[in-house]
Amino acid sequence: MDTLAPTPSTPSPQLSSAVPGLAHEVEHEELSQSTSQNQVFESPLLRESQTPAPQLSSQLSGEVERHPKGKRKRTTAKDKAILEAAYNANPKPDKAARQDIVNRVSLNEKEVQIWFQNRRQNDRRKSRPLSPQEIAALRYGGMQILSSDNTLPVYTSEPENTSPIQVVSSLDQEYSSPREVASPSKLDDHETEQNHEDTLHEDTLPLPEPQSQPQEEQQSLPHPVYATPAQKQRHAGDDDSLLMSQHLPSSVGYLSNRWNYPAHSHVLSTPISFDRGDDSFNNFPPSSCSSSTSALRPRLSTGLDGKAEVITSPPQNPASLPPSELQSFDSACRPSYQRGPSESPVTLPPISTITSSLPSSQNAAPLLPRLARGRSRDVHAWEFACDAENCEDALTVQAKHESRGSAIAAISLLRSTTSSTAGGSPLQLSRSNKRNASISRMTPRADSSTKKPRLTKGLDATGRLETPNNNNTWAGKRQSFTADTPADFSHNTKPKSSSLFISPQGNESDKENWSPDENGNPRFSYHPPSSAIRPTNRRLLPSGPLSSSIHDKATNPRRTPARHALIESSPSFSLSGNRTNTGPLDGGGRGQHYRGGDKRGGGGSELRIYEDFVVATTEHNTPTASRRAPPFEDDGSDEVERFMRGEISPSKKGDADAVAGLLSLSQGNWR
DNA sequence: ACGCTAACCTATTCACAAG
DNA sequence: CTTGTGAATAGGTTAGCGT
Numbered sequence: 165m166d167t168l169a170p171t172p173s174t175p176s177p178q179l180s181s182a183v184p185g186l187a188h189e190v191e192h193e194e195l196s197q198s199t200s201q202n203q204v205f206e207s208p209l210l211r212e213s214q215t216p217a218p219q220l221s222s223q224l225s226g227e228v229e230r231h232p233k234g235k236r237k238r239t240t241a242k243d244k245a246i247l248e249a250a251y252n253a254n255p256k257p258d259k260a261a262r263q264d265i266v267n268r269v270s271l272n273e274k275e276v277q278i279w280f281q282n283r284r285q286n287d288r289r290k291s292r293p294l295s296p297q298e299i300a301a302l303r304y305g306g307m308q309i310l311s312s313d314n315t316l317p318v319y320t321s322e323p324e325n326t327s328p329i330q331v332v333s334s335l336d337q338e339y340s341s342p343r344e345v346a347s348p349s350k351l352d353d354h355e356t357e358q359n360h361e362d363t364l365h366e367d368t369l370p371l372p373e374p375q376s377q378p379q380e381e382q383q384s385l386p387h388p389v390y391a392t393p394a395q396k397q398r399h400a401g402d403d404d405s406l407l408m409s410q411h412l413p414s415s416v417g418y419l420s421n422r423w424n425y426p427a428h429s430h431v432l433s434t435p436i437s438f439d440r441g442d443d444s445f446n447n448f449p450p451s452s453c454s455s456s457t458s459a460l461r462p463r464l465s466t467g468l469d470g471k472a473e474v475i476t477s478p479p480q481n482p483a484s485l486p487p488s489e490l491q492s493f494d495s496a497c498r499p500s501y502q503r504g505p506s507e508s509p510v511t512l513p514p515i516s517t518i519t520s521s522l523p524s525s526q527n528a529a530p531l532l533p534r535l536a537r538g539r540s541r542d543v544h545a546w547e548f549a550c551d552a553e554n555c556e557d558a559l560t561v562q563a564k565h566e567s568r569g570s571a572i573a574a575i576s577l578l579r580s581t582t583s584s585t586a587g588g589s590p591l592q593l594s595r596s597n598k599r600n601a602s603i604s605r606m607t608p609r610a611d612s613s614t615k616k617p618r619l620t621k622g623l624d625a626t627g628r629l630e631t632p633n634n635n636n637t638w639a640g641k642r643q644s645f646t647a648d649t650p651a652d653f654s655h656n657t658k659p660k661s662s663s664l665f666i667s668p669q670g671n672e673s674d675k676e677n678w679s680p681d682e683n684g685n686p687r688f689s690y691h692p693p694s695s696a697i698r699p700t701n702r703r704l705l706p707s708g709p710l711s712s713s714i715h716d717k718a719t720n721p722r723r724t725p726a727r728h729a730l731i732e733s734s735p736s737f738s739l740s741g742n743r744t745n746t747g748p749l750d751g752g753g754r755g756q757h758y759r760g761g762d763k764r765g766g767g768g769s770e771l772r773i774y775e776d777f778v779v780a781t782t783e784h785n786t787p788t789a790s791r792r793a794p795p796f797e798d799d800g801s802d803e804v805e806r807f808m809r810g811e812i813s814p815s816k817k818g819d820a821d822a823v824a825g826l827l828s829l830s831q832g833n834w835r
Numbered sequence: 836a837c838g839c840t841a842a843c844c845t846a847t848t849c850a851c852a853a854g
Numbered sequence: 855c856t857t858g859t860g861a862a863t864a865g866g867t868t869a870g871c872g873t
Contacts, residue, residue, distance in 0.1 A: 238851080238860070256843085278862065281843075286860085288844090839871080848863075854856085 239279065243269040247276070251283050 239247065250257060250265045257265060257280060266273045 259841085275861085277842085279860090282861065284843085285845075837873085839873100841870090842868085844865100844867080846864085846866105848861100850861080851859085853858085 239269075239271065239275075243271060247271075247279055247283070251280060255284055255287070256280065 246269050247265065250261070250268075254261055257276075262273055262276050262280070266276050269276065271279065
């Protein structure tokens with residue numbers, strides 16, 4: 165929106181006179197001359213009272229709308245362009261660079277600094293890994309699409325024409341890409357199943373039918389290196405990401421970017437978000453181990469031949485798998501995770517990478533400069549490094565997910581993660597933590613002082629893990645949450661759900677999954693229903709509340725699909741009913757975003773589906789589910805199939821919730 | 836070891852523009 | 855009126871420096 169309102173005085177007054185529409189250079193010179201003097205060290209306040217500024221002030225005042233107290237000036241398009249260029253060149257300009265920029269624009273240093281800050285933040289948000297909820301949301305969205313795609317044909321009389329998109333609930337519309345729309349015909353039972361399986365995993369959609377080319381392409385994924393953005397994208401998608409990218413065109417850009425993030429490191433790292441995961445992730449196909457993994461998996465999977473096979477055995481929890489298998493899983497996955505060369509020393513800052521990928525900018529530039537930076541300020545670099553380092557973690561994580569949770573795996577993950585994090589990069593840790601900071605805030609902290617606890621390695625996951633008693637109290641201890649997981653796996657005790665939620669990283673990110681109840685008391689989003697407590701492999705699935713909440717929201721026409729999907733859905737979908745502020749979407753959770761009740765815990769509720777029977781039971785229980793899922797009710801085995809077939813047609817009303825609920829159900833079913 | 840400072844970051848709030 | 859986005863602010867953290 166560069167449509168900044170150039171105030172009437174438009175042609176950037178200050179310069180305009182001097183340099184109306186000139187190129188930056190020109191502008192630069194002139195400005196530099198004029199501005200440098202004036203603006204350079206203008207007090208921050210200056211902008212407000214730009215008037216005072218000497219010569220230009222008058223002009224400036226014209227250009228930049230002065231914003232008295234409350235009014236804010238918008239950077240002019242021109243300035244913005246300059247800033248963008250500068251940003252692309254170097255997202256974190258040092259003082260000199262900033263100064264230079266200042267000279268070129270009509271902003272003072274402070275403003276420039278802020279601009280960059282905000283820009284980075286913005287960038288970060290975009291590239292930020294999706295939270296589980298978000299992913300879930302997306303996933304569901306994808307599901308819808310898929311289902312719709314698939315299903316429609318089946319159910320609708322017009323198999324071919326029906327554009328999936330149409331079918332797609334409003335929610336997804338934005339997301340639905342042509343691709344997704346894919347072939348209506350493709351659904352066959354297998355497919356359906358398959359879709360189901362990886363649902364979002366389109367890549368895995370092998371489909372008997374040829375059409376799914378995209379998928380084929382996708383399948384070829386496990387490339388460690390992605391030279392092109394496209395590849396990255398693809399990669400990202402190994403699973404979810406891919407899916408997302410496919411599903412989310414518009415927003416997607418941003419979503420997909422997130423996923424790409426890691427890609428650039430050449431490492432197929434699982435999106436961090438996975439790590440954070442709550443179970444929602446588990447449902448996801450292992451991102452990194454796409455094909456191979458899928459093959460290995462005992463659940464619905466794509467055959468090597470690319471055919472979707474439904475493995476009746478519900479996706480198991482790691483627990484169900486013998487260690488050996490887990491191992492194999494793990495190993496299987498690893499290949500895809502191979503560390504790229506870049507992994508080691510992380511040199512490339514993600515953002516820069518991203519930026520580099522961006523068309524406009526001068527790609528090359530960004531990277532080097534950063535390296536030069538003396539301070540390790542370049543968070544990105546470090547983060548990235550961390551990511552890279554974490555690849556292993558990711559792998560592990562992945563493995564974990566794959567395995568669905570062996571205690572061992574989980575533990576190892578947590579530990580490794582922790583250690584790596586701690587040792588390697590505080591940044592990352594901090595980052596992840598910070599990301600969730602809002603959440604954390606929301607969550608009552610036991611320890612806490614008002615201040616945020618320092619993010620130190622020991623404190624996080626590790627600490628928790630080591631904290632003994634965490635395991636049991638299901639309720640109060642959200643913090644132990646992480647720690648619990650492992651235990652859960654091993655024990656299969658109530659916290660089972662927790663296992664689901666475990667964040668591989670084991671750090672604060674887990675908090676994301678925490679959601680304070682209305683009272684502010686900590687609780688797991690998914691409260692294990694009494695049944696939950698049962699020792700079994702049952703896993704909680706999002707459902708009822710979810711759907712309900714979603715439903716409500718979804719119905720709100722006003723909400724943009726994106727929002728729905730991500731924000732609103734997320735909460736609902738999210739295992740944790742509450743999405744914390746940090747929504748990716750909002751990225752940072754702008755306060756405004758909260759409005760919608762994002763904060764509200766939608767979760768609060770009650771819906772928890774447990775793996776096995778859940779489908780059956782839960783469905784019944786959940787209003788939404790019941791509504792939508794009727795078809796499933798009779799037998800569990802086909803549920804998925806049926807679902808995919810569209811019996812549950814996600815009618816537009818299709819409300820995400822419905823779909824979501826179904827999905828979750830189905831998922832639960834698998835598992 | 837401390838205190839400072841500068842730079843960053845995240846989360847939020849505010850304003851504004853657009854639908 | 856709602857939503858999305860950009861500009862600003864507040865509170866924190868970290869690293870480099872000087873004492």
